[in-house]
Amino acid sequence: MSEIARRLDQCRKPTGDVGKIVVENMNEGHYNLTTWGLDKVDINNNFVILDVGCGGGKTVNRLAEKVESGKVYGMDYSDDCVKWSIGLNRKYIDENKVEIFQGTVESIPFKNEKFDLITAIETVYFWPDIKDSFKEIKRILKIGGTFVIINEMYRSDKFKDRNEKFEELGSMNIFSSNELEILLKDVGFEKIETDLIEDKNWLRCMCKKSI
Structure with missing residues (x-):
């Protein structure tokens, strides 16, 4: 396995000492991406929020401050990510403002219409069935709630060679903005709004649950 493939495999499911390094790098490396991605998201101070694929827990920590x-x-x-994320968020966990758990996006252990906001940052590439996963996200999102996808890669001509190499080595799916919008619309999301930074290959896709 090449070094790139090994790293991408650790991005999918970080484990062990190598995974810890990858997670720490992601906490730092995704900071600016996450800042930009959340910039247009309205977050009220009483929101109940779920971060899917929370990794090392930095985004959870930032959201808890809000x-x-x-x-x-x-x-x-x-x-292992659950363990590391708990360590980073111990203060907020003790205050009952944060809870970290192990789970999969195909079957999220919450009742219908639980969350005001659901975030998915650098994770949808690895979801095994993207459409069914979007249905599960919609199920647990409150009516009027927001789902936001933040990616540092989307399918584009400018980054075609790099992204196709990542897809091949990492067994991942990099979606175009149009593909994501169609999938979200197909499962019933509305008010879909996508923003791109083309020079960086960054994508933010926000949508609402109306019914």
Whole structure:
């Protein structure tokens, strides 16, 4: 396995000492992407929020700072990520403002219409069935709630060679903005709004649940 493939595999499910380094790099490396991605998201201080694929927990930590009387949940496929994220968010966990758990996007263990906001940052590439996963996200999102996807890669001509190499080596799916919009519309999301930074290959896609 090449070094790139190994790294991409660790991005999918970080584990062990190597995974810890990858997660720490992601916490730092995705900071500006996440700042830009969340810039247009209205977050009330009583929101209940879920970060899907929370990794090392930095985004959970940043969101918890914004919800004075709300709560932020972080979910990750990796048991090690859950452990690392708990360590980073111990203060907020002790205050009952944060909860971290292991889970998969295909079956999220919450009742219908639980969350005001659901975030997916650098993770949808790895979801095994993207359409069914979007249905599950919609199920647990409140009516009027927001789902936001933030990616540092989307399918584009400018980054075609790089992205296709990542897809091949990492067993991942890099979607175009149009593909994501069609999938979200097909499962019933509305008010879909996509922003791109073409020179960086960054994407933010926000949508609402109306019914």
